[in-house]
Amino acid sequence: MVYAVRRRRRSKLPPGPPRLPLLGNLLQAPKASPWILFQKWAQEYGPLVSVDFGGTIVILISDYDIAKELLDKRASTYSARPRMVMASELICKDQHILLRQPNARYVLHQRLEAPVFSPRAAPSYEPIQDMESKVLLHNLLESNDIRNNFEIYAASIAYLLMYGFRILTNDEWQMHTAHAALDDFVHAAQPGSWLVDSMPLLKYLPAFIAPFKRQATAFYKRSTNLYMRNLEQGLRSKSWNWAKDFAAAKEATQMSEEELAWDVGVLQDAAIETSDVFLKTFTLACVSHPDFISRAQNEIDEVVGCNGSRMPDFPDLSQMPYVHAIIEEVFRWRHVMPAGVAHATSKDDWYNGYLIPKGATIIPLWKAMREDHTRYENPMEFRPDRWLKAKGQLNNWGYGRRICAGRHIAKNTITIAVARILWAFHVRPADGKKVVVDESMFTGGFASHPKGFEVSFEPRSEMHRMTIEGAYERVEKDPETLMARVWNLQVKSGLKPRST
Numbered sequence: 001m002v003y004a005v006r007r008r009r010r011s012k013l014p015p016g017p018p019r020l021p022l023l024g025n026l027l028q029a030p031k032a033s034p035w036i037l038f039q040k041w042a043q044e045y046g047p048l049v050s051v052d053f054g055g056t057i058v059i060l061i062s063d064y065d066i067a068k069e070l071l072d073k074r075a076s077t078y079s080a081r082p083r084m085v086m087a088s089e090l091i092c093k094d095q096h097i098l099l100r101q102p103n104a105r106y107v108l109h110q111r112l113e114a115p116v117f118s119p120r121a122a123p124s125y126e127p128i129q130d131m132e133s134k135v136l137l138h139n140l141l142e143s144n145d146i147r148n149n150f151e152i153y154a155a156s157i158a159y160l161l162m163y164g165f166r167i168l169t170n171d172e173w174q175m176h177t178a179h180a181a182l183d184d185f186v187h188a189a190q191p192g193s194w195l196v197d198s199m200p201l202l203k204y205l206p207a208f209i210a211p212f213k214r215q216a217t218a219f220y221k222r223s224t225n226l227y228m229r230n231l232e233q234g235l236r237s238k239s240w241n242w243a244k245d246f247a248a249a250k251e252a253t254q255m256s257e258e259e260l261a262w263d264v265g266v267l268q269d270a271a272i273e274t275s276d277v278f279l280k281t282f283t284l285a286c287v288s289h290p291d292f293i294s295r296a297q298n299e300i301d302e303v304v305g306c307n308g309s310r311m312p313d314f315p316d317l318s319q320m321p322y323v324h325a326i327i328e329e330v331f332r333w334r335h336v337m338p339a340g341v342a343h344a345t346s347k348d349d350w351y352n353g354y355l356i357p358k359g360a361t362i363i364p365l366w367k368a369m370r371e372d373h374t375r376y377e378n379p380m381e382f383r384p385d386r387w388l389k390a391k392g393q394l395n396n397w398g399y400g401r402r403i404c405a406g407r408h409i410a411k412n413t414i415t416i417a418v419a420r421i422l423w424a425f426h427v428r429p430a431d432g433k434k435v436v437v438d439e440s441m442f443t444g445g446f447a448s449h450p451k452g453f454e455v456s457f458e459p460r461s462e463m464h465r466m467t468i469e470g471a472y473e474r475v476e477k478d479p480e481t482l483m484a485r486v487w488n489l490q491v492k493s494g495l496k497p498r499s500t
């Protein structure tokens with residue numbers, strides 16, 4: 001009887017590849033770059049596909065409108081996260097905001113964070129992004145090493161806001177530890193790697209007979225040590241920062257120091273890799289589809305003048321539609337997370353006659369949506385012009401209640417960097433040969449990094465070089481002075497920072 005009901009329910013699921021009894025499609029579960037197989041399935045079975053990974057139903061959506069309908073409009077059903085026993089429950093002890101289930105604790109953390117993420121707060125961080133983007137240009141004059149330079153840029157902005165100190169070399173112990181912790185996390189989040197993910201009861205085994213629990217504890221300790229030490233340093237700072245602001249909030253009175261440390265620490269993880277990957281992908285577009293560069297430089301020069309004596313500032317960006325079109329096209333051409341970010345359902349739902357069962361993992365398959373030939377002419381080509389007339393944006397920042405909390409800040413971080421890099425440099429392949437892009441040039445993992453190409457940043461003129469050097473010398477770099485400026489800007493705009 002139970003079996004018959006289950007079979008009837010399964011027959012209502014969206015189409016998908018044939019399944020084995022019990023295991024379903026588990027043996028096909030991709031480990032490294034899941035979007036490749038998922039996109040193949042989408043091409044074969046349509047915009048809504050179901051697969052069964054050992055009892056977990058996964059729904060792949062590769063159509064913008066369906067994703068919007070389900071994940072945005074029906075957000076009350078689609079805002080949970082897939083259960084990840086190893087990555088979320090054992091390694092993070094349920095303290096990772098991205099993986100939290102939408103319960104009262106999650107809402108408490110959202111409330112704690114909301115004031116620093118508001119659209120009104122975002123412009124107050126411009127002094128930090130202005131300074132760090134001037135340092136980025138200077139670093140690019142000295143070295144073409146985008147792996148280091150972009151990461152220093154993204155990390156220094158995040159550390160300044162969150163803890164009030166800067167990242168200067170990428171050789172700081174915090175960066176080494178953060179890299180190791182991220183590797184731990186990516187390893188732990190790989191589907192099919194841990195038996196405990198399919199058999200959650202195993203998590204109650206004592207550690208001495210469960211090696212995965214000892215490993216989880218080691219990973220947890222590494223991240224906790226990093227986050228606690230950063231929090232302590234942030235709290236000692238004389239000026240305002242997010243750590244101090246959160247610690248003074250009423251929501252924090254319901255949290256242990258460790259829970260608070262994890263809250264801030266996870267934000268730092270969310271901020272750095274995403275912005276770094278975006279800027280590397282933009283650079284890959286420059287060396288593979290260079291035709292757009294001169295048009296962008298003409299637009300920028302029209303606003304700031306063409307003699308190289310003035311670089312674009314934040315107020316100039318509103319006069320640069322083509323620069324904004326470049327940002328949008330980078331997200332379309334190759335999103336930082338090609339497989340989107342998974343949500344989960346909290347109850348049964350129906351779409352177009354198909355059952356989307358409670359507890360299903362919902363994957364908005366961004367790579368497939370963005371390479372849809374019926375929507376984009378030559379989708380593999382990088383063409384910012386697509387966005388000059390198009391209205392609105394794609395779903396670059398996710399959906400519904402789980403939409404990226406840091407998007408207003410992140411947009412400024414990437415847009416000022418792109419505008420200034422294009423103003424400053426001829427961005428070219430290091431060996432002069434146009435780079436041909438294919439999937440092998442991207443890493444697997446949650447965020448997919450472009451790799452295996454070399455690029456040169458040559459100042460557009462001697463005057464550009466002198467302007468970069470002058471701006472670097474003159475810009476205020478002292479963390480406490482800058483963060484005091486941020487605090488003042490917040491107060492001026494009517495916000496009420498919770499600490500000084």
Ligand code: HEM
Binds near residue numbers: 271406
């Ligand atoms: C280019 C940079 C960035 C990109 C592309 C990006 C993208 C995303 C995406 C796609 C999600 C998942 C949305 C969903 O599940 O539907 C997300 C979540 C999140 N992002 Fe970002 N992000 C960026 C930068 C940042 C920054 C700078 C911060 C904070 C300072 C941040 C904080 C968060 C947080 C807290 C979440 C979790 C939201 C939740 O599950 O409730 N992100 N981001």
